Amino acid sequence: EDKVVQSPLSLVVHEGDTVTLNCSYEVTNFRSLLWYKQEKKAPTFLFMLTSSGIEKKSGRLSSILDKKELSSILNITATQTGDSAIYLCAASYNTDKLIFGTGTRLQVFP
Amino acid sequence: DAGITQSPRHKVTETGTPVTLRCHQTENHRYMYWYRQDPGHGLRLIHYSYGVKDTDKGEVSDGYSVSRSKTEDFLLTLESATSSQTSVYFCAISPGAGNTGELFFGEGSRLTVL
Numbered sequence: 167e168d169k170v171v172q173s174p175l176s177l178v179v180h181e182g183d184t185v186t187l188n189c190s191y192e193v194t195n196f197r198s199l200l201w202y203k204q205e206k207k208a209p210t211f212l213f214m215l216t217s218s219g220i221e222k223k224s225g226r227l228s229s230i231l232d233k234k235e236l237s238s239i240l241n242i243t244a245t246q247t248g249d250s251a252i253y254l255c256a257a258s259y260n261t262d263k264l265i266f267g268t269g270t271r272l273q274v275f276p
Numbered sequence: 277d278a279g280i281t282q283s284p285r286h287k288v289t290e291t292g293t294p295v296t297l298r299c300h301q302t303e304n305h306r307y308m309y310w311y312r313q314d315p316g317h318g319l320r321l322i323h324y325s326y327g328v329k330d331t332d333k334g335e336v337s338d339g340y341s342v343s344r345s346k347t348e349d350f351l352l353t354l355e356s357a358t359s360s361q362t363s364v365y366f367c368a369i370s371p372g373a374g375n376t377g378e379l380f381f382g383e384g385s386r387l388t389v390l
Contacts, residue, residue, distance in 0.1 A: 200378060207383050207384055208366065208381035208382060208383050208384060209319070209366075209379075209381050210381075211378055211379075211380070214378055254318065254319065256319075263321065263324065263334075264321070264379060265321070265335075266311075266318040266319040266320070267318055268316060268317060268318040269318055
């Protein structure tokens with residue numbers, strides 16, 4: 167059975183801390199790994215990773231895929247209260263279908 | 277932002293009644309999806325469409341049907357709503373054809389079945 171597992175389920179930090187969110191996957195015909203941020207409504211796209219070992223960065227966020235370990239991490243440095251959200255990991259397989267993990271809820275306090 | 281509109285945004289209904297949720301896109305994207313999101317389960321695929329009149333089941337399709345008669349509209353129907361279908365429903369679109377999976381989501385429709 168295809169699945170995506172995220173850890174931790176929940177994380178509480180103070181502003182300025184660095185956090186690492188984990189995602190592991192077991193998916194047939196894997197194509198890519200995606201990260202989304204969900205605040206109050208619709209998930210919004212952060213990263214798409216297709217190649218192992220190549221880091222993608224956007225400001226304070228970065229992510230990397232390890233195809234050997236079937237996993238990915240999302241790093242957020244110097245966290246801010248605006249980073250508080252649910253972070254979703256998803257694996258793309260077959261023809262444009264995604265399977266999502268349950269998400270990591272990040273709370274950043276001042 | 278991708279042009280995706282879901283309607284209604286909120287609905288309360290009673291067990292046994294039919295419900296239709298509509299997703300409308302202005303991006304002319306080929307692929308459209310319906311997901312539901314529940315605590316502890318994340319986003320789960322209900323049905324998806326890869327073209328007009330071309331649809332397929334996702335992982336939680338029981339109790340749901342879909343139709344796509346035009347590129348821009350994808351309808352999700354609950355023929356006889358049950359309390360287990362209380363959820364937040366998200367429509368998503370993708371250009372497909374070599375796209376490696378990035379989806380653009382609508383704002384969600386919160387359905388409560390009493």
